[in-house]
Amino acid sequence: MAKKLVTFGEVMMRLSPPGYLKFSQANSFELVYGGGEANVAISCAYLGMKAAHMTRFPDNAIGRAATQFLRKNWLSTDQIIYGDNKLGMYFLEKGAVHRPSVVVYEREGSAFSLIEPGMINWKEVLEGADWFHWTGITPAISDGAAICLLEAIKTANKMGIMVSGDINSRKNMWKYGKTMQEVMPKLVQHCDIVITSPRGIHEMFGLGEIGGKFKDSAKELMDAYPRIKNVVGKKRKSISASEQEIQGRIWNGTEYIKTETFEISHVIDRVGTGDAFAAGLIYGLLHYDDDLDALNFASAACALKHTILGDVNMATLDNVTSLMGGDTSGALKR
Amino acid sequence: MAKKLVTFGEVMMRLSPPGYLKFSQANSFELVYGGGEANVAISCAYLGMKAAHMTRFPDNAIGRAATQFLRKNWLSTDQIIYGDNKLGMYFLEKGAVHRPSVVVYEREGSAFSLIEPGMINWKEVLEGADWFHWTGITPAISDGAAICLLEAIKTANKMGIMVSGDINSRKNMWKYGKTMQEVMPKLVQHCDIVITSPRGIHEMFGLGEIGGKFKDSAKELMDAYPRIKNVVGKKRKSISASEQEIQGRIWNGTEYIKTETFEISHVIDRVGTGDAFAAGLIYGLLHYDDDLDALNFASAACALKHTILGDVNMATLDNVTSLMGGDTSGALKR
Amino acid sequence: MAKKLVTFGEVMMRLSPPGYLKFSQANSFELVYGGGEANVAISCAYLGMKAAHMTRFPDNAIGRAATQFLRKNWLSTDQIIYGDNKLGMYFLEKGAVHRPSVVVYEREGSAFSLIEPGMINWKEVLEGADWFHWTGITPAISDGAAICLLEAIKTANKMGIMVSGDINSRKNMWKYGKTMQEVMPKLVQHCDIVITSPRGIHEMFGLGEIGGKFKDSAKELMDAYPRIKNVVGKKRKSISASEQEIQGRIWNGTEYIKTETFEISHVIDRVGTGDAFAAGLIYGLLHYDDDLDALNFASAACALKHTILGDVNMATLDNVTSLMGGDTSGALKR
């Protein structure tokens, strides 16, 4: 039977000028929805897992349209709650070659940011789940969001559900009075799998060094938080906005493992590639015995996301296993 | 030489599903910008006047794109100020026949709403202007906006610039602690021309009756605020979302004048038709000696706006004078 | 708690040139999905009911995309079965004024038409349902489809679930060796509510007259099939492809009731308006005590569908109750 993932976090409306147009050239916006955690849930659903995303949407026609996007992309949505009247959104101008993509956020005061402790019955939401995943964006949004997240993690722990966190967070997001150094440790101590980088480990926990070796930082983190079984990272080389290289790495407490480098020569959409990696990792760890296989699955999923428009990875299981098996030919399927 | 109009108010990004699609069907949004006062300025610019709009935009790529929309539509934009990071926006689902259009606002916390007294040098902004126009939306947005507006009106009075206000306001917009009953009188007392309705006059000033005669309410208003020279109204009959009827009416202190009824049999975009009326009125009063001519001009402009997509009236002077002259044939121009 | 509807039938891909383009002008097709029964389920879901649609899709990327359309439009889809490789489709060229719309079908050999008895566990599918709805298209598609439908109706009868049939059928659809005269009586005898016309009653059952009075034909049908509680009809006047009139009528065994006439002056999409009527009838009979209210609800829903692109009615409960309450103004909702 299909494994089930539950995620929790904000979902934003994403508005982007068609193709490579700049904001100043746009007379229309392409409309999708995305958010780090929901992206992971949807990616896993396209791989064949069951998935539900927990969030809070405004109680209006815009909020319902956002739910419909999640439903279309195979998520369970019955548990979603509604209230207030603002959906967070972000504007994306897609770059190319030397021209960077530009993202402008308008997410303050969103229905999700106004979530309050107790609004969610986590026991019900997590019922039947095999895995719970969160990211470092959620606790940065508001105190309410951070507390709800902690409730979720603790409930998952009690219910014997695996917990993974993609914990990197941008400092300038934390505006509600708490710092990431204050909040993250409380969340991470209950996690089984952590996706991060030496920079993240140093900034959030004061461990390792910013430019240090992945393995060393990972070890320090696992010493400090013994529940963690794997510290996972993704090394990206941005040759240009149109060419990227990806390599997965993992410290599982005994071994330091790296994948081959995946070269994406013609990027179509870079957004959400980290989430595709996380989703691939969850799928991989749930379905492969070998950590390298799981990591290769994650990296291949991440590489494939670069060729798919929107925030979410719609690669099929077959796409990912082909690529992780070394077939980079992209040859036509009839 | 062309007469010059200055307006002041919020400009929002307007996002609407293409054609008659509902929000739930949209995969893209058509993008224009609009706001009651800027709509008036642009409409007057298309009629051949000079026009500048004063507003405050976020200091980012989205704010600059909004300015570019105003520039394209002939407005002066050098005076616009920038700050903070949010542009107000609204979503519009266009209705048809019995199905109403739906508007969802996300404007709280916008750069404009955070405007503060003293941010604008009104003497400079109003330099060379013949007319200043405002609407009842601006004072409802925030205390800062209301105070800035009062500064503008008083400065205009001092500089001998005509002041018109399209003063109707929606009660549920007033969320910052003041009521319209408290704020509007201070603004209206300095106005030369007021566009409103018996309902508005009653709700805001406690004068006349909601269902009363236009002329009676108008008289009471002019008695209370003797600076007012004309009280102008627009009677709309909504046969359906696709068919509308418009008739202008004016009380000029001595005469009660009404236009013929303009029947719009195939509505293309209803939004901004009131602003087109206001713009037509300003143009009309500045260019015609006769009040009925001015009112006919306003009503014809309003009727034409119903056939133009977006918030603003792009009808030409020739379009308006033809229609006010009775040519309803819409016959092809080569 | 929300009432639940289950429907059963083929869902086709609908491909139509944008706007009013003819097939010979199209370089792209707009893509939605539709089918008489699924249209009813979705319409009820937009009104707030729970709804599931049972069908069979090809086991490929196209079949999965069809499922995603149903999910997006609020249906439960877990019960859908997959097999074979063809999705039925139809091409729609939208007409205007005197120019008729044109429909071309390519549905022979579809996965749905290859459905076989026993493929569906109806007890499971109908679990929790309050209502089961079918149309006269399904038994015309194939023997397998007709038998599966009969299984469904009988199971519904056993489980105490209301059964409605929109039974009109096009003779030229019956190509698999059985006639409608042979098949329909077996299905109709288990129905509680029947939507049809004097022509249908005559053609399928040899009762009444083609041009006879609705009430007389309805009476004869109810005499012959005593389980039927209501015979319901919809009278359409096609003034042109762009203007339609709709009036509902019902014979409930004791009374003959008609609604006012709903005039749709600017048709946007005529397809699926009959399904919107059926959905409105189901909702109405489940939520109103009075037959005229239910019928008015059905007719208002039908009228509103004419203004919505695609096969399905996305009108909200509020839209329908407003219109059935006599508000034809289509006035803007903020």
Added chain:
Amino acid sequence: MAKKLVTFGEVMMRLSPPGYLKFSQANSFELVYGGGEANVAISCAYLGMKAAHMTRFPDNAIGRAATQFLRKNWLSTDQIIYGDNKLGMYFLEKGAVHRPSVVVYEREGSAFSLIEPGMINWKEVLEGADWFHWTGITPAISDGAAICLLEAIKTANKMGIMVSGDINSRKNMWKYGKTMQEVMPKLVQHCDIVITSPRGIHEMFGLGEIGGKFKDSAKELMDAYPRIKNVVGKKRKSISASEQEIQGRIWNGTEYIKTETFEISHVIDRVGTGDAFAAGLIYGLLHYDDDLDALNFASAACALKHTILGDVNMATLDNVTSLMGGDTSGALKR
């Protein structure tokens, strides 16, 4: 065997903003091609006739694309000649209700206008034709075009091919040194069928009166040019840009015949409706014995064109005969 029509004239690129956008709102243009005479040829081809259009296109990629448009729309194109480098074009902003459509031409110096006597082998081009049709636009373009046209008409006369002319012409088009009063009589004297109006007859030939009765003017014209067998007219009432009425009329030397009035309540594209009338007339006169039938066919074809985007009528024979038979319902064809 299908009858064959040959036409001669300029074909322009038509660029129009999508939908009802104004020029100032357009970021793209919809692209079709059109010209009075080619429109007639294509319309006849859609009705089932054989048709060839003779023109001259620039000898470049744009000229070849124009030819491809004609080919797609069923015309023979082997006879077309190429030279020079400019394709005439026109910009069309579509109006609605009281807002007129706007047309801006850029056709001076086009490859067609540079056509010279002797460039066309009319015997070859007219081989197998049953009918030759021209309009009053062609002789207005250039002396070369006028002379080539006269060659064509004379050759047709010799070959026993019927000649029709839709002779109205706009005075301000005649810029090459000759007047229409000078040129038109030489062309019209060789014509069998003439489409015109009292105004046209007066302006071009000094006969009848501008506001005179159709029958009287027609008689005078036939007296002056005895080859003419029918003088045909089309009366249009422009209620608004969105609503039109059409009525055909004919003077056949013995009888004055008028059709019923065709009301087009929702105009989609007015351009080319006169050409659709001419095409319908040619088809009608070739296929019906009765003049009223032919005229009804012409008027119905004209009415249907109002619902089709672009310059050309793509109505089918079935569409036209249905409408001329009185079926205005536009009811769906499956």
Added chain:
Amino acid sequence: MAKKLVTFGEVMMRLSPPGYLKFSQANSFELVYGGGEANVAISCAYLGMKAAHMTRFPDNAIGRAATQFLRKNWLSTDQIIYGDNKLGMYFLEKGAVHRPSVVVYEREGSAFSLIEPGMINWKEVLEGADWFHWTGITPAISDGAAICLLEAIKTANKMGIMVSGDINSRKNMWKYGKTMQEVMPKLVQHCDIVITSPRGIHEMFGLGEIGGKFKDSAKELMDAYPRIKNVVGKKRKSISASEQEIQGRIWNGTEYIKTETFEISHVIDRVGTGDAFAAGLIYGLLHYDDDLDALNFASAACALKHTILGDVNMATLDNVTSLMGGDTSGALKR
């Protein structure tokens, strides 16, 4: 005088999501038509040859639209026959980098597959032709199609028309009871030019080896079928879906010739590149004395097709000769 090519085979509607969207993201399909043999005819037409394609389309609006596509792309279409009601179609989801393109066919029961011996008058259709071309897809579709093809080839032989076959065929296409091993030899024995690969030669004729040398397999094939003058192949390296390499090779009975490798660094549309190669080969063999020139022409044409959207190569003669002359710069032409 231009040489004339005749081709025979099915033409399908091709529906593809815009750009790089996946099926699950598409709300519209881009519409073109294609089929291996028609693609060759059109490609030759764009190079300046005369070309006609023989096929059978459904006798409805969709079939006629397909014919119009062929006409637009310069083909003669008068010979096409019509019957039944289904047009074959295929859905194409375009891949990128490691993500493969996906093709889903819905072609069973198409009008073409129902073609029957004797329906085509091949003497008439081949009148004036210099070359007849077919592919291995046609005999796989149905017995009728295979027999009609054999009639065509034999007629061509009698009329002294060159016959080429692009004979590779997919085993899983042969569903009507015959195998390719049974059918292909009867067709190939009458061919002058064969395009295939060692794998094809082995699978269809049991000659050579799957992984064998091209020259060896080609020799064996020519020994077995002495009418064959050239065995031609195209070696493709799929670096990724976005990068391809192409090299032509030929065995002409005395020499084994290979071209340089053409590197396509940014693929726009891979579909139909094999047909572009075949068209280039036909053009090359008809217009160049030297086999290497002909092969280079074919390979350059194939390379250029990768940059053109749709099934057909619209490269100009100038494009191909430039590239075969070594100019890979793609420098702007004014």
Added chain:
Amino acid sequence: MAKKLVTFGEVMMRLSPPGYLKFSQANSFELVYGGGEANVAISCAYLGMKAAHMTRFPDNAIGRAATQFLRKNWLSTDQIIYGDNKLGMYFLEKGAVHRPSVVVYEREGSAFSLIEPGMINWKEVLEGADWFHWTGITPAISDGAAICLLEAIKTANKMGIMVSGDINSRKNMWKYGKTMQEVMPKLVQHCDIVITSPRGIHEMFGLGEIGGKFKDSAKELMDAYPRIKNVVGKKRKSISASEQEIQGRIWNGTEYIKTETFEISHVIDRVGTGDAFAAGLIYGLLHYDDDLDALNFASAACALKHTILGDVNMATLDNVTSLMGGDTSGALKR
């Protein structure tokens, strides 16, 4: 305070098929406007300078739409003059890899080409300017344009405004009776900065050699025209239509300086990249003391333009300085 640039030249409507479609595939054109000199002005405006463009547009709706495009892109437009009725235009079919882009011009007889001496008050237009820029296209258009340009340059000289000319010109453009050899020296002698190549220097002035060294040709030019302070060039290598390399070079009278090579691996739009270089040079020379910095700025701006659709460079100051500082990563900006 921001420096101000004034430019003078024709602005054309640019019509291009969407994406990579060929002319034969287009059913719509994307619409922007462009012209060598206006492109420079707009590019400088996006970098933060003040800029005005002087031109002459037709006095109709199309001319006004062109002005609106310039306004939107930050230019001052009050000085623009209107007359006649034709806007020059060009059609652009975008190439890829080995397939060249194709440009077709229709600019003869444009309103700009009919400009006459004395129509422009250059003292007023150049008021407040720091720099005047022209290109070799303008004097090739008409005698009137050439004379107006000379007036501008001389006025600029008198007013102490820097003058730069991007002087390369295509011989086949000079159709009005004068040659470039005759006209260019009169213009160049008043210039401070010249952008050209050894080929240009040889063709226009008979100096140096076509294939000569840049430095040598530049020296000869500066000897002949001592006002010139810098001769600047841009070396382009066209690997394919999709890959380009750019390197700037300058001779400043004492030093010969070259930049690094900028590699653009995924070209989006090549048109206007030379203008982006010129704009970058003007900005660079005005804001950097060091010639290499200025040249690097120019080359980076040029490289970035390759990734922006349309004629004009919309890169921000931050984009250019990042790239000139060596950051080629195109990493996302939030």
